[in-house]
Amino acid sequence: MFIAVLTFTSRAENGPDFPIGSVIQNFALPQTDASGKKTALVKGKRATVVSPNQLKIEELDVDLFNAEGKTETTITATRCDFWRKENRLTTDTGILVKKPTLMVSANGIDWNVADSCGTLYTRVRVVLSSSNP
Numbered sequence: 001m002f003i004a005v006l007t008f009t010s011r012a013e014n015g016p017d018f019p020i021g022s023v024i025q026n027f028a029l030p031q032t033d034a035s036g037k038k039t040a041l042v043k044g045k046r047a048t049v050v051s052p053n054q055l056k057i058e059e060l061d062v063d064l065f066n067a068e069g070k071t072e073t074t075i076t077a078t079r080c081d082f083w084r085k086e087n088r089l090t091t092d093t094g095i096l097v098k099k100p101t102l103m104v105s106a107n108g109i110d111w112n113v114a115d116s117c118g119t120l121y122t123r124v125r126v127v128l129s130s131s132n133p
Contacts, residue, residue: 022049027057031087031113040064040113042082042089055082062089064116074098075111087114095120103127 018024027047031040044057062075076098080091092108097120105125111118 017052018049020049020051023047024049024055027055029082038065038069040116042113044080047082050081053083053085055084056080057082057089060089060091062111062113072099073116075109077109080109086112088112089118092122101129103129 024047025045027042027044029042030038031042033039041063042057043061043063045059047055047057050056057080058078060075060077060080063071064073064075066072074097075089075095077089077091077093077095079093080089080095082089089111090109095106095109097104103126104120105123106120107122109118109120
């Protein structure tokens with residue numbers, strides 16, 4: 001078993017290639033737009049290489065940044081698949097999306113990381129709150 005602690009930095013290929021079965025501790029994959037501005041950070045406690053295109057991420061935590069570079073939205077899940085070529089996250093084991101005035105939970109998600117959009121499905125629950133403390 002191959003264990004590595006690293007941060008991916010490549011946007012186009014979404015990180016270097018690792019042998020199937022490799023385990024990457026403290027997985028982190030920054031996402032940038034065409035101008036190089038950071039738009040998102042996909043992190044996990046551990047990622048396992050399932051295929052050249054698929055990583056299984058445990059304890060997923062995604063930060064989506066606003067125009068000022070501050071975290072505006074977070075996405076968390078216990079387990080998630082990351083599809084490198086499509087730059088997509090999928091899971092059907094539960095997901096939580098948080099914004100300052102909105103919280104959405106669902107059993108499943110199909111999320112395009114580069115576009116910061118996707119579909120939440122099955123038992124979707126939305127909670128709205130005031131931005132005032």
